[in-house]
Amino acid sequence: MIFGKLLSGRLLYNARQLGVLISKLLIVLSLFFVLPYLQINPANAVAKTTPVLKVGFLYVGPINDWGWTHAQEEGRLYVQNALKDKVETSYVESIYESAEAERVIERMIAQGCKLIFATSYGYLEPVLRVSARHPDVTFMQLSRNGDKKNVGGYFFLNGESLYLAGVAAGRMTKTNILGFVGSHPVPSILQAINAFALGAQSVNPKARVKVVWTNTWIDPATEVEAAKGLIDSGIDILAFDQSDSLPIVKTAEKAGIKIIGCYFDTHEFAPKQWLTGGNLNWGPFYAKTCQQILDHTWKSGFYKCDLANGTVDIAAFGPSVPNAVRKEVLDLKEKIKTGQLVVFAGPLKDAQGKLRMQAGKKPDIEWISKMNFFVPGIDGNLPKMPEN
Amino acid sequence: MNIELSEFLIAVAAGMVRSATPVLYATLGEIITERSGILNVGLEGIMLVGAFTGVAITYQTHSVGLGLVAAMIAGLLLGLFHALLAIYFQANQVGVGIAMTIFGTGLSAYLGMDYVGKQINTLGTFKLPLLSDIPVIGPIFFSHDILVYATFILVPLIAFIINRTRLGLTLRAVGEEPRSAAAAGINVELTRYIATACGAALAGLGGAYLSLAYAQGWSENITAGRGWIAVGLVLFASWNPFRALIGAYLFGGAISLQLRLQAAGLDVSPYLLGMLPYVLVILVLSISTARRKNAPSSVPTALGLPYIPQV
Numbered sequence: 138m139i140f141g142k143l144l145s146g147r148l149l150y151n152a153r154q155l156g157v158l159i160s161k162l163l164i165v166l167s168l169f170f171v172l173p174y175l176q177i178n179p180a181n182a183v184a185k186t187t188p189v190l191k192v193g194f195l196y197v198g199p200i201n202d203w204g205w206t207h208a209q210e211e212g213r214l215y216v217q218n219a220l221k222d223k224v225e226t227s228y229v230e231s232i233y234e235s236a237e238a239e240r241v242i243e244r245m246i247a248q249g250c251k252l253i254f255a256t257s258y259g260y261l262e263p264v265l266r267v268s269a270r271h272p273d274v275t276f277m278q279l280s281r282n283g284d285k286k287n288v289g290g291y292f293f294l295n296g297e298s299l300y301l302a303g304v305a306a307g308r309m310t311k312t313n314i315l316g317f318v319g320s321h322p323v324p325s326i327l328q329a330i331n332a333f334a335l336g337a338q339s340v341n342p343k344a345r346v347k348v349v350w351t352n353t354w355i356d357p358a359t360e361v362e363a364a365k366g367l368i369d370s371g372i373d374i375l376a377f378d379q380s381d382s383l384p385i386v387k388t389a390e391k392a393g394i395k396i397i398g399c400y401f402d403t404h405e406f407a408p409k410q411w412l413t414g415g416n417l418n419w420g421p422f423y424a425k426t427c428q429q430i431l432d433h434t435w436k437s438g439f440y441k442c443d444l445a446n447g448t449v450d451i452a453a454f455g456p457s458v459p460n461a462v463r464k465e466v467l468d469l470k471e472k473i474k475t476g477q478l479v480v481f482a483g484p485l486k487d488a489q490g491k492l493r494m495q496a497g498k499k500p501d502i503e504w505i506s507k508m509n510f511f512v513p514g515i516d517g518n519l520p521k522m523p524e525n
Numbered sequence: 526m527n528i529e530l531s532e533f534l535i536a537v538a539a540g541m542v543r544s545a546t547p548v549l550y551a552t553l554g555e556i557i558t559e560r561s562g563i564l565n566v567g568l569e570g571i572m573l574v575g576a577f578t579g580v581a582i583t584y585q586t587h588s589v590g591l592g593l594v595a596a597m598i599a600g601l602l603l604g605l606f607h608a609l610l611a612i613y614f615q616a617n618q619v620g621v622g623i624a625m626t627i628f629g630t631g632l633s634a635y636l637g638m639d640y641v642g643k644q645i646n647t648l649g650t651f652k653l654p655l656l657s658d659i660p661v662i663g664p665i666f667f668s669h670d671i672l673v674y675a676t677f678i679l680v681p682l683i684a685f686i687i688n689r690t691r692l693g694l695t696l697r698a699v700g701e702e703p704r705s706a707a708a709a710g711i712n713v714e715l716t717r718y719i720a721t722a723c724g725a726a727l728a729g730l731g732g733a734y735l736s737l738a739y740a741q742g743w744s745e746n747i748t749a750g751r752g753w754i755a756v757g758l759v760l761f762a763s764w765n766p767f768r769a770l771i772g773a774y775l776f777g778g779a780i781s782l783q784l785r786l787q788a789a790g791l792d793v794s795p796y797l798l799g800m801l802p803y804v805l806v807i808l809v810l811s812i813s814t815a816r817r818k819n820a821p822s823s824v825p826t827a828l829g830l831p832y833i834p835q836v
Contacts (some may be wrong), residue, residue: 357740
């Protein structure tokens with residue numbers, strides 16, 4: 138009976154007001170589920186007896202994406218472990234590269250952060266706006282040089298690991314067509330694609346790379362469809378540069394297509410088809426930066442993260458990679474580490490035949506961080522970008 | 526037509542059917558819900574909860590079937606909750622729907638943290654015997670999984686129920702003229718509860734398709750806006766399941782086409798191609814609604830309005 142009255146709405150005469158109240162309650166309640174993601178999660182809160190450096194990390198994706206943000210979070214944990222009670226790190230995940238980032242950074246600063254790592258390409262604009270208001274806070278912007286007294290940048294040469302993966306792919310491809318699912322056509326992604334193509338062509342001049350852009354950092358269904366589109370078009374090895382990894386890695390494993398990882402070693406998800414890939418190890422670089430801030434020796438600049446300083450590395454080899462190829466790749470890795478081999482060293486032409494790097498010259502990170510072209514042997518479209 | 530081009534078009538069309546399926550489930554569900562007069566714009570949240578529940582239950586039980594059922598039940602429960610607020614408490618339905626989206630996004634992200642990267646059984650491809658051997662049609666429509674095939678039955682079934690059965694008449698009456706329906710002895714509230722729950726269950730199933738068949742695992746915000754697309758497609762479809770099928774295939778086809786055009790090396794900006802699915806939906810939406818300006822409106826008359834029974 139009560140249930141019937143409940144269903145017909147006759148239990149309460151003034152149900153409308155109560156309904157509005159409940160809706161408001163619902164919204165407030167749902168905020169409780171959302172807020173943990175927007176708020177700073179203090180990791181290892183330290184008693185405030187000694188002055189500690191509060192460090193904030195701004196992430197574009199969720200920390201458990203088995204990709205970009207996952208690698209960042211491992212770096213943060215490394216910092217917290219290495220510097221123990223000298224620092225107090227915190228992070229905010231899944232923040233879009235928009236005005237939302239500006240609000241989150243302001244909140245981090247309000248909570249006492251004196252060093253902020255902005256770990257995605259599009260955070261530079263919000264970072265510049267906030268940094269002008271807070272000259273006492275130091276900012277490190279990924280992939281782009283902030284070029285302000287309190288805003289530095291750091292650029293990771295993912296190209297070095299993708300070059301090595303390209304060598305393995307060039308040796309192992311049978312169709313000579315490699316696929317690449319790209320997220321956004323920005324310089325840090327272009328260096329990966331170009332290096333991958335150069336690596337493959339260095340051992341296999343016939344190798345070509347097909348590129349499909351998804352125009353999103355994370356959208357699993359679109360990534361899978363892009364991968365399937367490439368697989369349909371006759372590739373036999375697939376590489377990608379998305380924030381997350383698993384959708385594409387699993388799709389390749391299922392389709393029987395060899396797969397190359399990007400930021401995080403996910404070989405266990407493709408036990409048969411995994412070749413190798415990039416594997417980022419941010420901890421030492423982040424810890425060093427924190428130590429510099431603690432020692433007051435930090436200077437603004439554009440910092441390089443590469444194979445030589447260990448930030449960039451290659452992932453484990455898959456079972457199908459022959460020993461000869463493994464040895465070749467590892468030898469080349471040593472050569473890149475010692476500077477005997479430089480990815481993008483001149484002479485380097487773009488796909489249109491224009492000379493981009495003079496013979497005998499070597500690129501610096503300023504140059505790579507403004508890369509806006511494809512090298513020859515890449516089939517794909519590149520939107521027009523500002524000239525260097 | 527040369528072989529390469531026809532192969533390309535078949536691949537595009539097969540991708541279209543795949544990409545359209547999750548959106549189609551949510552759209553069909555929303556049509557049922559809206560035909561009863563309840564507006565549920567919380568599809569995005571419901572799809573997310575469905576996608577998560579599917580993965581979680583499949584991981585725990587190793588059964589994809591149970592995962593799909595659980596996703597439907599999760600959607601059903603959220604639908605009932607929406608209905609409770611919209612019917613019993615007569616709250617603003619748009620407000621509740623948006624709250625539901627925020628709630629679903631947060632809840633699935635929070636509970637889903639432990640499930641990212643978990644290896645689960647996924648919905649395998651099941652080529653229909655005989656049918657999949659038909660040239661052109663076979664690889665496009667009959668080389669997918671059972672959830673895709675289910676839509677081929679579901680679309681005409683829902684259309685038949687809505688237009689040709691007593692149940693459908695009840696549903697439409699409640700959505701058009703709830704007071705007259707009540708006078709004719711129909712339990713308006715109960716009908717709306719059932720319609721909203723069924724609609725949300727289908728949305729949950731659409732979400733589970735994304736995680737169990739498509740991406741083969743859970744990741745945060747896996748729907749990436751597909752729930753909102755479904756809400757828009759209901760308008761485009763003017764509450765007609767067959768038109769919903771066309772709308773969903775347009776959207777899925779545009780996604781599939783733009784990615785494969787890139788793979789084929791067409792010289793068009795990827796930004797322009799990336800806009801294609803959304804531009805198409807907007808374009809078709811405005812054209813299809815503009816044309817019917819003088820025709821009788823197909824909007825359920827009581828859509829989004831609280832039903833206040835005369836006491």
